[in-house]
Amino acid sequence: MQNRNNYIEIGEFLADESFKRWVLQQNDQQNWELWTLENPVRAKLVEEARVLIFAMKVPADDLSADAVQTALEATWHKIENKKKTTRKTKVLFLRNNWIKGIAATLVFGLISTWFYHNFFNANDGELNYNELIKENSDGLLEQTNNSNKSQVIILSDGSSVLLQPKSKLSYPKIFVGNERKVYLSGEGFFEISKDAKKPFLVYSNEIITKVIGTSFRIKSYENDSNVEVIVRTGIVKIHSNKSAFNSTKKEVILLPNQALRYGRKTLIFNKITNITQDESLTSALGDVEKLSFEFTDIPVVQIFRTIEQAYLVDIDFPENKLKECHITTSLTDQPLSEKLKIICESIGNNTTYQMNGNQISIQSIGCN
Structure with missing residues (x-):
């Protein structure tokens, strides 16, 4: 093993036998994991090298020295142009058979890197929120949350979305056809109105979440290394949106209090069957969950306070007229609009509500 502190190229990792043993055999006698975690820049380079190690596994072939030379130069040229850097790559002229074997591996690895960054991102346009919106822009409304608190969005079917800061949701003004599709970049808590004839699909970059009527949270910020889905009620089906790399799409089914963590680099689905055992997931839950x-x-007054706390909304209601009103009801599995409707019907006397963003107004003369 060379002095790995001086490694600046992926090829140096690929030529290190102890590194390959760590990646392929989990043999970490040289403490690669600890060494990697000491430096974020180093960790990024190591992750790219790991991806290539798994992708390669090819024997040395009978490439001529000229062919190796040409391939290396062409591949490096493409990679450097793609990354828009000015760093010059020095390509060594490889002559003997042993070195040709290493060169063949490097060529394959470098081509894999170029393929990953170019084909994966360019051809799999449905993976990216912006590309999805371009392809489906007709009739879509976009809500962007630039505030420091969550925003409530009520969809045409009555479903509600609690959109978190620095997040975007695109959705049709009215759902038509046999499916209800929305597009998320960032984080949102969804409560879906039940409609067995029209499944609800959330496209959140790399994954598609499909439900009938349930509540769940999706976290899919563009710069995060993982995409997460946490289910509160109902059943959720999830599969990868990377169709170019998945001839058969793997589907994961989640039940209440289960979650999925999808690694963007590893392309691995990690199902968590009990979210209480994962501190990072439980800390992500909001009051609404x-x-x-x-x-x-x-008392109705207390129920309104609970809703205000859960959804971070303001409810204006005639407290003096409703202070003696008590109701018994279950509102666990309904969207916000349905919750308000049930409360108003329980109060009676033609009690109604109106919503304007995070502002809710209740009109009532008192309970029955």
């Missing part, structure tokens, strides 16, 4: 919406003879 933690609070109980089971009410037994509870």
Whole structure:
């Protein structure tokens, strides 16, 4: 093993036998994992080298020295142009058979890198939120949350989305056809109205989440290394949106209190069957998932306060007229608009509500 602290090229990792043993055999006698975690820039280079190690596994062939030379020069040229760097790559002229074997591996690895960065991102346009929107822009509305608190979006079918800061959601003004499709970049908590004839699909970059009527959270910020889905109620089906690399799309089914973590680089689905055992997942939950919406003879005023806390909305209601009103109801598995409708119907006397973004107004003369 050379002095790995001086490694600046992927090829140096590929030529290091101890590195390959660590990647392929989990043999870490040289403490590669600890060494990698010491430096974020180093970790990025190591991850790229690991991807190539898994992708390669090809024997040395009978490439001529000229062919190796030409391939190396052409591949490096493409990679450097793609990354828009000015760093010059020095290509060594390889002559003997032993070196030709290493060269063949490097050529394959470098071509894999170019293929990954060019074909993967360019041809698989459906993976990227912006590309999806370009292809489906007709009739789509886009909501961008540039504030520092979540925003409530009510869709045409009554489904509600609690859109987190620095997130975007594109959706049709009215759902038509046999499916209800929306597109997410960032994070949102979804509560979906039940409609067995029209499944609801959330396209969040690399994954597609399909439901009938349920509640779940998706976290898919563009710069995060993982995409996460956490289910609160109902059943969720998820599969990869990387059709170019998945001839048969793997589907993962999640039940309540289960989650999926999808690695963007590893392309691996990691199913978590109990989110309480994963601190990073539980810390991501909001009040809307933690609070109980089971009410037994509870004052309406208190129920409104619970909704305000859960959805970060402001509810204007005639407190003096409703302070003696108590209701019993279950609101666990309904979107926000359905929750408000059930409460108003329970109060009676033609009680109604109106929503304008995060502002809700209740009109009532009191309970029955």
